[in-house]
Amino acid sequence: MSSFEHLADMVSAGDAQLIGVYGIPRSISTALGRSLNECQETSIYVNEPFNRHNRSLDVAALSILGAIEKVKPDGPITVITKNMATYIDDCVFRDIESISKANVWTIRDPEVQMTSLMTRIANDLSVETGADLITQDELEPYLDAVAAFLADSTLSADFSRTGWVALQRLYSQQGDSIPSTVINGTTLTTNPEATLRRLCGIIGVGFSSRMVNSWGDEYTNINVGSSRFTTEDNAWTKDVARADGFHQTHRSPLPLGLLPESVRSHILNVAMPVYDKMRLTAL
Numbered sequence: 001m002s003s004f005e006h007l008a009d010m011v012s013a014g015d016a017q018l019i020g021v022y023g024i025p026r027s028i029s030t031a032l033g034r035s036l037n038e039c040q041e042t043s044i045y046v047n048e049p050f051n052r053h054n055r056s057l058d059v060a061a062l063s064i065l066g067a068i069e070k071v072k073p074d075g076p077i078t079v080i081t082k083n084m085a086t087y088i089d090d091c092v093f094r095d096i097e098s099i100s101k102a103n104v105w106t107i108r109d110p111e112v113q114m115t116s117l118m119t120r121i122a123n124d125l126s127v128e129t130g131a132d133l134i135t136q137d138e139l140e141p142y143l144d145a146v147a148a149f150l151a152d153s154t155l156s157a158d159f160s161r162t163g164w165v166a167l168q169r170l171y172s173q174q175g176d177s178i179p180s181t182v183i184n185g186t187t188l189t190t191n192p193e194a195t196l197r198r199l200c201g202i203i204g205v206g207f208s209s210r211m212v213n214s215w216g217d218e219y220t221n222i223n224v225g226s227s228r229f230t231t232e233d234n235a236w237t238k239d240v241a242r243a244d245g246f247h248q249t250h251r252s253p254l255p256l257g258l259l260p261e262s263v264r265s266h267i268l269n270v271a272m273p274v275y276d277k278m279r280l281t282a283l
């Protein structure tokens with residue numbers, strides 16, 4: 001029996017229920033996963049079993065099973081998984097969705113999201129993966145290199161790393177047999193309790209006040225990559241890994257006129273149309 005078949009059997013027997021969170025980078029998706037892990041039910045959060053190092057359904061299922069085994073639940077367990085849409089193939093998504101209880105999609109204003117993403121990539125390219133030395137205010141000299149990386153590199157062909165094309169692809173092919181909800185990262189951080197209460201009602205988990213500002217449960221981060229930094233020190237993950245809840249922050253995007261033309265075009269012609277469509281149904 002394959003690992004995915006084992007996981008599917010657990011779901012069929014009522015021993016586990018899966019909630020899939022699918023997002024773009026820098027969309028508050030990891031924070032949402034941590035928050036849902038504080039629901040009333042016995043739960044675990046598995047971060048990115050699909051990632052740039054793994055697109056295999058069976059490998060991802062094995063990671064999820066391993067996280068369940070660590071908990072050794074004595075009853076049903078709710079499994080929250082979060083993945084970047086970029087690393088999920090169509091057939092894999094259909095298989096995962098077939099055993100899931102709900103889909104949750106995370107979006108964020110593309111101008112804000114891209115500024116955050118480019119800051120992280122500038123550090124990865126010019127310092128080292130996971131570094132946090134170059135700030136947004138210092139980003140301008142690195143913009144051309146980041147744009148070239150996003151447009152044509154081994155890790156991002158035609159801006160695939162931004163996630164918008166993949167997110168639209170998966171979102172448009174989902175079925176209608178399970179609940180599907182869009183979460184705008186900005187709305188979530190601005191009004192977390194109301195957003196989470198509505199979300200919990202839709203996906204069928206029990207809301208707890210811990211979901212807002214009392215995060216304590218550990219989570220399993222599968223996407224450790226090749227960085228020397230731990231999850232708590234890696235700039236991609238450290239803020240949410242160290243957080244105990246949602247804290248409203250304000251990030252001003254870089255002016256569009258400052259960005260390389262290829263980045264402006266991607267934001268305006270690719271990312272923004274997807275965002276505008278999905279935010280119409282967001283909580």
